[in-house]
Amino acid sequence: MSTAIVWFRQDLRLADNPALHAAIEQCEQIIPVFIDETSGNSGLLPSESSASHVWLHHALNNLQQRLLEKGATLIFRRGDALECLQQLQQETGATHLYWNRRYDPVGIGCDTAIKQQLSDACEVRSFNASLLSEPWAVLKKDGTPYRVFTAFWKMKRQLGFPELPLPEPASPFKGIKQNPESLSLDDLGYLPQIRWDKGMMEYWKTGELAAHDVLENFLNEQVPDYKTKRDFPASPATSQLSPHLHFGTISPRQILNRAEAFLAENPGAETGVQCFLSEVGWREFAYYLLYHFPATTSESLDKRFTAFPWRDPEEYQTDLIRWQQGQTGFPLIDAGMRQLWATGWMHNRVRMIVASFLTKNLLIPWQEGESWFRDTLVDADLASNTMGWQWVAGCGADAAPYFRIFNPVLQSEKFDKSGEYIRHWVPELRNLTDKTIHQPWTSDAKVAYPTAMTDLKASRVRALERFGVIKNATSPA
DNA sequence: TGCCTCTTTGA
DNA sequence: CAAAGAGGC
Secondary structure (H helix, E strand, O other): OOEEEEEEOOOOOOOOOHHHHHHHHHOOEEEEEEEEOOOOOOOOOOOOOOHHHHHHHHHHHHHHHHHHHOOOOOEEEEOOHHHHHHHHHHHHOOOEEEEEOOOOHHHHHHHHHHHHHHOOOOEEEEEOOOOOOOHHHOOOOOOOOOOOHHHHHHHHHHHOOOOOOOOOOOOOOOOOOOOOOOEOOHHHOOOOOOOOHHHHHOOOOOOHHHHHHHHHHHHHHOHHHHHHHOOOOOOOOOOOOHHHHHHOOOOHHHHHHHHHHHHHHOHHHHHHHHHHHHHHHHHHHHHHHHHHOHHHHOOOOOHHHHHOOOOOHHHHHHHHHHHHHOOOOOHHHHHHHHHHHHHOOOOHHHHHHHHHHHHHHOOOOHHHHHHHHHHHOOOOOHHHHHHHHHHHHOOOOOOOOOOOOOOHHHHHHHHOOOOHHHHHHOHHHOOOOOOHHHOHHHOOOOOOOOOOOOOHHHHHHHHHHHHHHHHOOOOOO
16 A cells, blocks of 8 residues: 655645645545655744734635545644654554655655655655756856846746646545554644734735636736836736645646737737746746745845945844834835835835835845745745845846935835825825825824935945945955 | 836927 | 936946
């Protein structure tokens, strides 16, 4: 009797799940398992109070139900993954252990050790479920990894994405035997004790079927005008797929496949579809960079930045808190930070603007911003978050030049001209005029709203001066 | 996927 | 003197 343990991690779906698919094809019994590793190592997942754990809870709940409909019970365990899997294998006499790969340094180390330790007891195999192609498959002619997105994406597309998405497995699974011991989903404790999560989750639909609804709706309603409308934070023009991609309730292969089919039927959507797919490409690039430069989760890729004169923590602490709480006195920044707090998500252009403000106008290290985003985003993703923050700070791959400093007032006037986004998230400003709402200090109206926490002109000059310190330093490693 | 300053242009 | 372009950070 062959029995496969299928270890679910960030691939919480039934369709296009290569590990599950292979297990069903090759084995008579399937034991799906999810392990809460947060108490064991690792820094793999955000802290326990974070927004993305709430999302994870709901995604797991959905997966558990979907598996049950197929006749399989999802087993929950907690602790060190190696110990949990060793024990589960011994309890069940499993002959196979299958999972889909992860690409963060801690995860790779963990998985490598498990493969070594358990290979004597059973057949251990891993698969690619979360990238269009593997990070090690795309290299420059000299064998080193790309550091520039356009060259990377061009080569990656040129090499091709041979695999089509796999279908959902036929129901029911073969020969499920008596279930091993399991914690309940609630035991994992991903929901907070104080239930702040309910308001946030009103903004989201979780689960595999919902992810495909979100994609279909985006393709039909938004993608034709994606390139122009995606920059305006009041417009619902973005895909909203980021948390689904993070937890794998949809795969990039499924997205690519569906987007290409949509394009074939809607040739007019060419520009929008290509622009959207290049955003999927940026996600691939983020995972690629994380794989090839694992130290960048905590250190700047551009080594000149190790000497960058950020402000000291004791000096910037109160400024950091004002930024986190959306009390900077700059309406667009505060709107973004409050949207993040309320919904677990922030529009991408606003992410760039608040990040530029933190790292440049406030001279607070990008790691502080990355850490806050990791705690508060439902789509918190080590790869994308690391790349994004380093890109803005000017210390990463293909980074924005350091002198590219966003002016939150000008960006607000340009991308939220009517003030719709600001009025929604900073309601105390809603009665200001379309002109003064971007800079409340020019209005005569009395509103309870913070004074701008920094002089934009002076802090911009200060940032440019500090850049001079590292500009001529030794070239990047 | 930046912003500022200075200069030129044309009314 | 508004608008547009060039160049620098």
